Amino acid sequence: MPEMPEVEILARHLRPLLRGKTVHSVNVRRERSTRPTPPRQFEKVLAGARFKDLSRRGKYLQFQLQAKRQAKSMTVLGHLGMTGRMFLTLKKEPLPSHTAVVFDLGSHHFVFEDWRYFGRMSLDMSPLDTLGPEPADVSPEAFAESLKKSRQSIKVKLLDQELIAGVGNIYASEALFRARISPKLPANRLTPAQAKTLLHSVRDVLNEAVKFGSTVPLKTMSGKSDALFYFSNDGEGFYEKRLRVYDREGKPCLNCGTKIKRITQAARSTYFCPRCQKGR
Numbered sequence: 001m002p003e004m005p006e007v008e009i010l011a012r013h014l015r016p017l018l019r020g021k022t023v024h025s026v027n028v029r030r031e032r033s034t035r036p037t038p039p040r041q042f043e044k045v046l047a048g049a050r051f052k053d054l055s056r057r058g059k060y061l062q063f064q065l066q067a068k069r070q071a072k073s074m075t076v077l078g079h080l081g082m083t084g085r086m087f088l089t090l091k092k093e094p095l096p097s098h099t100a101v102v103f104d105l106g107s108h109h110f111v112f113e114d115w116r117y118f119g120r121m122s123l124d125m126s127p128l129d130t131l132g133p134e135p136a137d138v139s140p141e142a143f144a145e146s147l148k149k150s151r152q153s154i155k156v157k158l159l160d161q162e163l164i165a166g167v168g169n170i171y172a173s174e175a176l177f178r179a180r181i182s183p184k185l186p187a188n189r190l191t192p193a194q195a196k197t198l199l200h201s202v203r204d205v206l207n208e209a210v211k212f213g214s215t216v217p218l219k220t221m222s223g224k225s226d227a228l229f230y231f232s233n234d235g236e237g238f239y240e241k242r243l244r245v246y247d248r249e250g251k252p253c254l255n256c257g258t259k260i261k262r263i264t265q266a267a268r269s270t271y272f273c274p275r276c277q278k279g280r
């Protein structure tokens with residue numbers, strides 16, 4: 001599942017490709033994928049518009065466009081859901097069978113493909129209203145203060161997008177391991193020092209993931225539809241290989257050799273070292 005680093009990498013990849021491109025037409029092939037915006041409205045409003053910019057907020061993509069013959073700017077809010085992918089292909093290439101929305105850009109198609117249809121592209125900005133600050137924008141004091149209000153286990157609380165935006169299941173486990181904090185510790189029991197360490201660990205794991213590459217293969221516009229979108233610059237391969245606890249159940253902890261444990265919290269897997277991350 002795409003997490004915040006994958007969305008950031010995708011935004012950086014697509015931004016220069018889309019900027020300045022005019023939308024000749026839009027075709028919504030899966031009605032559910034623009035919900036709550038009606039598909040025909042989505043198509044009508046965006047026809048003739050021009051891509052101005054692309055940014056990320058949490059796990060959302062914000063496509064800024066300029067409406068046709070108007071100074072008015074519009075934003076399309078995108079979310080990859082579990083299986084969504086967004087990429088450009090040459091127009092002569094056949095569209096993938098799970099294409100949800102396709103933008104005709106002249107020589108290229110901008111495709112939103114989604115096998116399981118949990119992703120979205122809509123004109124509804126309301127999901128951003130309840131989004132917490134980006135991890136880089138919150139102070140350790142404010143972060144510690146928010147944790148004081150919750151008795152949920154810290155791992156579950158980290159996934160709460162109202163606390164901070166963009167932390168998903170993989171990086172929650174990774175950040176807690178680095179901060180040497182038990183995933184089972186109630187959020188309101190973290191000391192101010194632990195909260196500060198955890199916030200820095202969250203920033204570090206997310207920044208490293210962006211730097212070293214996506215865990216999700218994405219298509220390029222090279223015309224080779226199976227070409228992988230992103231490799232790390234240092235030749236180490238996907239960031240997956242750099243994960244220290246996630247998906248490593250039974251394998252030795254990289255710090256102490258103790259076997260990594262997996263538990264289920266709020267129906268999601270948590271991985272941790274019972275020795276390095278002591279406590280309840």
Ligand SMILES: [Zn+2]
Nearest residue numbers: 253256273276
């Ligand atoms: Zn350990």
